[in-house]
Amino acid sequence: MTNHQLPASGSHWRRRGRTVGFAANTTVAWLFALLFSFPLIWTFFTALKPANEVFGAQISFIGSKVLWSNFVDAWTEVGFGRLLLNSLVVAAISTVLTLVVATLTAFAFARLRFPGRSAVFLLFVITLTLPSEVAVVPLFLGFDQAGLADTWFALIIPGLFGAFGAFLLRQFMLQIPGELEEAARLDGASTWRLLISVIVPLVRPALSVLAIFAFLGSWNSFLWPLIILNSSDKWTIPIGIAGFTTQTGTQWELLMAACVMTIAPVVIVVAFAQRQLVAAIGAGAFGGR
């Protein structure tokens, strides 16, 4: 907690001590970050190694050859291309639908009065603490009885209704001044018009953060796809990777190439949207996922 330093005394030595402390602190922190990142760095270098050099007597990052072709092999031999396409399509559909549902719900909670609103809101709050994964058996049974097992419909639908998105958007919608709404109403705007033309444009930053979280949520999802999807042509990336690791005689360099291609999009998204993501997580809007 040294960022709340007392005002600098102006002493030369003290300033110098602080500079050294700052440099030491920075160095230690970045070394720790490097150690923390080691698994991901190692993944990348393993993905470039020849198959027979993945394990060795000594630790070495670079093998006798640098095989970028491992990425191509992972794409074709392990069928990563197909998995990637499936994951992208599923995540895109999930994101759009999550945004629609959350926007409608948040709007009702934040800007509309209706009988029973408190009770419905309470229900949404309670579901935040429900352990959702515990109930996968009846969820599977329901879709199976309806003849919808092994479909993308069954894969996507249950993930759209988490209460977190609605809470995040509601928080932002509550901050919109009532005068804007009044003005729109007096100009004769319907409730629907008010939502589309006034509210949605004003909460666009929150919508983009929610979009990122919905996309990553779908991208990372494992248990439900594992249960509901049977045919391999519908699999998403996590199912492919998990299936790959449980085979005997794992081709580690190809598996790591697949992992690099799975994690890289996340790294890019997080790097570009870091400010918004950190703010949204800090607001406690998404809970521990």
Add this chain to the structure above:
Amino acid sequence: MTFVRLDRAEEEASDGSVAPPDRPRGRLRRRPLGGPRWVGWAFVLPGLIGLAVFIVIPQVASLILGFSDSTLLGGTQFTGTHNYIRLLHDPQFLNSILVTAIFVLVYVPANIAISMAMAMWLKTRIAGRNWLRVIFLIPALSPMVANAAVFRLLFQKDGAVNQALATIGLGPIPWLSDGNWALAVVIGVSLWQSFGYNMIVLGAGLDSISPDVIAASRIDGAGRFRRLVSITLPLVSPALFFTTVLTVIGAWQTFAQAYVITGGGPGNSTMTIMLYLYQTAFTNNQLGYASAIATVLFLIIAIFTLFQLWGQRKWVHYD
């Protein structure tokens, strides 16, 4: 910081402060501007139906299925408490509770401690602090399956970790072939993956502490430790409570790490409750029995959550 207080949700919901801002109560308000009062229901209905059908009803159905011998082939019969009596005598199930409890007891305190320490460290003067935050956050937002596959490689018998240990004359350690080490690896990957997330939440909690309060405590002569215990921790306690509750709920449902790295082995030493539930339901096709497992897990999580809600008055300070 805008935490929904879980035990005050009702009050908050009926409290004017979260209702739409009061509109002027002049002649204009005699007829509501927003059309009939049921309009709100039309907007909330899609989300409410989805929540009911895909989140609430499955929870209830799971409780009911727990009293049946349901399988995928149909022909469900209700068998009373048979499943629960069987659970009491199922060594694999009792073992899975023990394994998961050990996981929770090690993982949750370690996660909170590391997250808090890292959040405080990143408040100090460090060049490139924002980028450090991103680095620690990346695994938390990456697929657990990919992270787990990476750790499975690192902890192979002749993998990178043992290679590194060999260079300083240690090892090799049988990471994945010894039960205790395997559980340690599963806990390790979970910590590595997820502390970045709680670190951000707690960091936001630290940011909301007024510098004046810290300065005042310094002037009163409070030392570092005293400031941490008497000022920082109480002021960040709502965020600590929030992260602890959700981390505990998640920890009891641990699945992907164990599935990918060890498959529950060696010898069931990393067989978490969710993994046993999954195998019972979808490998052995005993959906009814699996639902009974789900009910027990639900009760465990409910007890832990309610206990924390009850206990928060002792240590959580709002405002």
